[in-house]
Amino acid sequence: MEKFHIVSALCRQVVKDGASKEVMSQMDRLHEALQEDGFTDEALVIKRLIDKADKTKMIEPSKVNLSRVSHLKGQVLTPNSKVPVDKDSGSPLARIIFPDELINQEQPIFPAELSGAIGQLVNEWENIGKLERFGVKPSLSCLLFGMPGTGKTQLALYIAKMLGLPVVLAKLDGLVSSLLGTSARNITNLFKFAAQHRCLLLLDEFDAVAKARNDSQEVGEIKRIVNSLLQCIDERANQGMTIAITNHEVLLDPAVWRRFDVRVFVPKPDLKGREMIIRKYLKPLELSDEKVKLLSLITENYCGSDIELLVTHFKRHTALSEDSVQFIKIVRSLLTINASTTSELATYVRDNTDSSVMYKLNKDSGFTQREIGNIFETSLSKVSRSIREKDKLTV
Template sequence: MEHFPIVQALCRAALAQPTPAIRKQIERLRDAIAKEGDSKSSGALSSLLTAADRNVEMAPSRITASRAQIPGEILTRNTPVPVDRETSAPLAEFVFPEETNTHGPIFENAIHQAINSLIEEWNNFDNLAAVGVHPSRSCLIYGSPGTGKTRLAMWMASKLSLPVVLVRIDGLISSFLGTTARNIGNLFAFSNRYRCVLLLDEFDAIAKLRDDPQEVGEIKRVVNALLQNLDTRRDIGITIGITNHQNLLDPAVWRRFEVQLHIPKPDFDTRMKLAENFMHPVPAPRTHVKLIAWFTEGATGAEIEAVVRTYKRAAVMKDKEGGKLIDTLRQFAILNSARLDPARRELLFTEPGNLFRALNQDERLKLSYEDIGDMAGRDKSSISRAVAKV
């Protein structure tokens, strides 16, 4: 399509504040371009529409700002960072709202709604206080590595226009007896003084079970100090803990968090949204995005991003839309075998007809032999013969 970059820029600008009418017209344009056989341009418009959907999903629906009720002094770039007294190692680093990626992570709709309700609570201190309740001031986010927990916490803080005091576990934990507990106290005292979100990443490092036989007595003092400081912060600021190992946490720690948010691995539809998001700015046919979502069954967002990076490299190096996609996926499977579902990996390397039949019969994919041929670098009849063979 002639002058398509200009058309694409106009569509991107229009989708910054989309209306149903704008969206409808861009969908019509995408479908018309697809009918003309320009899959690259139609794929680019599909990516714009998907990005617009994501921004709408992650935007809280009713925010009436009343942030001034969060007590404390204003944290600035000139505020001294709390440090370990013995080593002078910083106990935290500051992340300000303007330094945070404005795009929130992609989750299932139910999780989006729960997150939005939590942000609305934090943005409505006055309204809640008027009826004798207060927002949940503490949140524990847990789940598998790579599911977007830290990114979510940073995004939530940016929506509240609050800086993050990000705890540095390496500076917090000391080999000196009693120093770790004292560092925890100093960190919480600092956070209680300023308007901020206290973010405890890798939280299990300081909140382990106190009856763990592998730990020395020092861990009990550390956990006790942590519990006491979480109690003192209960009515002061906002605290977010993040862990990949929730089974290691002491039961008493769980009770200190009013919200306990589990981030699961993404389902098929969410994996498609993630793949489309990571694909930018490389246009990809929807059938390719579907196959990547199918291929990454049981994967996390970080693992899906790794697959898409391989796809984009192939697209650039072969100057095609991913080249032969199935060959690209096999290459990824060889180099990243531990990241993949074993059943999916086995299908990639078994008799081709088994793979082609699985792709054709999967209700979520609904791939025709022609679609499969495009991704395998074969014609429709050879796909049909390979399926009949098995």
């Protein structure tokens, strides 16, 4: 069996591409023949490939879920659908995310008015047929913009989950080639693929290909790319749903901006949102209300991903501390290693003495003396004494 590695490689590729019943029957015969001839190790390799093929067949039907969006044209995306590739590098132009991969996708924590607007948008997309009966075209294109880490990609995936649609996720910065004409061709091929299937086309890093054509720093190629993109977006307007994401909306060409019926600004979380995010990522660790409130106040200007990172660091520090460490000491340590993203209160807490911070929290942030005692894990009398002494100094 010197050439068995070639046989096994062929079988592995066949299983990957989706083996037919006839091919599986031949693989079964090969497995039995190997066993009979005493090649137990080789037989085991083929058996594992057969088992893998059987599992794939069991999984595939769940990936061909019926969309909750009616009246969308196109073929159903399956694991065997061939994603277009860059002809020069061979890299795929997109990644397919199936509905069953989005089961645990949650809506990011947003202000109530934004969550309500997203709910209305999803409801509109779920009822395309009703709109068409009244002669109204749905808004099938949406631009999500805002600071990095605010949850734009999470939101797009959540919308896809609610609609029961697979996602064709394209990182547009990966479509841009140094070879003239290749970038525009990649964009055209991507949109053609999306047009053939019932899906949500998600264009991440959108500003990579949608830059303003009057940018003096760009060569003529960017104009060809944007012109191709405009044409593709116009054609897709009557074919399927598109969501584009950018962190740099000011770089977008005005003509591209106008192509989107819905433009949603995704903001940094407000105070209530920050508190909800902190409580979400703290689990299974629990903190008192006043400690969570302090974390919420000092994370002003933080994006959701910044808060998640801070809470993760907090949990690590707590888990690795052999002895009980004061909450405020851990907070100061975290603010030191996250110094690039700080609010005025965060800087004050990090750089001042306990008594000064106690005074500020009481006078400026509305914490009671009892709450401050819990934050600093000290007695109420010590807090009262520190605040009285600061009061004397300020007179």
